[in-house]
Amino acid sequence: MHVLLTGGTGVLGRFIAAGLLEAGHEVTFLGRTEPEDSRVGFIPWELSAADIDLPAADALVHCALEHVPGRYRGGEGDDPAGFLLANVDGTRKLFQAAKTAGVRHCVFLSSRAVYADNGQWDVLTEAAAIRPDTLYGQVKLAGEEALQALCTEHFSGTSLRATGIYGLPPGVATHKWSELFSNFRNGATVLPRVGTEVHGEDLAAAVLLVLEKVGERASPFEVYNVSDLLLDRQDLLKLYAEATGCETALPPRAPGPVGVMEPGKLKVLGWAPGGMGKLREFVEAVATEVN
Template sequence: MRVLMTGAGGIIGREARHRLAGRYPLMRLLDLADIEPANADEECLKVDICNLEALEAAMQGIDCVVHLAGVSVEPESNAWEQVLPANIVGTYNVFEAARRAGVKRVVFASSHHAIGYYRRSEVLTGAIAPRPDSYYGVSKVTGEALGRLYADKFGLSVVSLRIGAYRPKPADIRHLSVWISPRDMVELLRCSIEAPLLHYVVAYGMSANSRLIWDNREAGVLGYRPVDDAEDYAEEVLANGAPELEGAKPFHGGWYCAWGLGDHGLFID
């Protein structure tokens, strides 16, 4: 299995590079910024995902693409102007370059912000209709739709991962439900790369959290078995965790649901 990873210099990419070192005959690491020199069985390339031809060239001989690159949060200003090229045009380029290069599988780093405007009282499956909470969330819905199209029309095997709150430990009450640890995140990527015989799967990027608000049965197709639980940090979070924005508490997406509304108030139905 020869793997190409975009966004290899990001926080998830760096962790995955470290934990998956030596697992595959080739790990080709792409980023717009300079990244550390390659180790054995690695290649490091400086490539802009907005450059389709450069992406296609980089994907030659690759079996699986893990697409982590792009704007990773909702920017504080000019959100659409930043999200559009990096997360929408760039993601199209990744799927199209993969198709042209004969790549077999694409693992797309989506986000739970694709469904962020659902209420936390509702346990969500991977089959739930999108309900984005931000322009960032819209970009992830678009990426999931591109994945579905390229699976159905062109036969790519595609995994879309609706990643939760990725960090060393949960920081607020919402994270007790949506947290994913670095160890579980890399295991989810590994399972997504190596799972046999799948067409299109949407799974949640979450640890084995006791305060469940996502039904992650789709991840069973991948063979994913998380081992960490945010509940181990519950006492610390409840005593010292960051406060949530009051209006954002009902929703899966948290503060993203309230961001940018100004004086218009918060949408609640």
């Protein structure tokens, strides 16, 4: 299939593009930066664009976000109005343009940030309470609602509510824990934290799965959680210490609580994330680079 992809040169987009290409699909980036891979097509575009004419394609995967570099939550910086305008209006226009162009399926990379922060160790299914407490979460929820409003028998939409993404993105030398590992190695104070994580390759597999199984769905709009691990920073750094021989004292366990995302709905489709085994492989691989 021919897939249009926004945010293709970002962290998530790199994993998704690699997964689509490996599966043999045609990929065209929509964005400001041309792809490094000659196999990928390119159309100049940005979320704040007034209009866009899209080419014929089978699907659109939208994971672009206008934000302060390096920040998602808090990505509005000192311009919350501009953050909302670019991301909410831009996303709505993009989905409408895709439908007008005859695209049959749109996949939106949403976030666990759409869920209410209830301060409990609750299991968050796709039916859990929705009450985002950040502008980032509000933007993601608005994107979901914009897509759902356009869905019909002939135009389907999927929202993937993704958790934190780890892994080394293709073509990038650093990852989300590069600074954390460096600080730990050098004996700096590391604050406790617990959260949910999924490897970028497993996120890409989820995107590929919903694209390929769109004909099996019962509803024109579906939502899926994409999460694999509940990970305490102490456990992560213990793996890193074992792999590197680092003897720095581990941080205390985080008190929590957090909501634990349940991806069972996606697993019914056949999604099988790598779990602790994949996390260990990743940590050992980046530890080898240090040694």
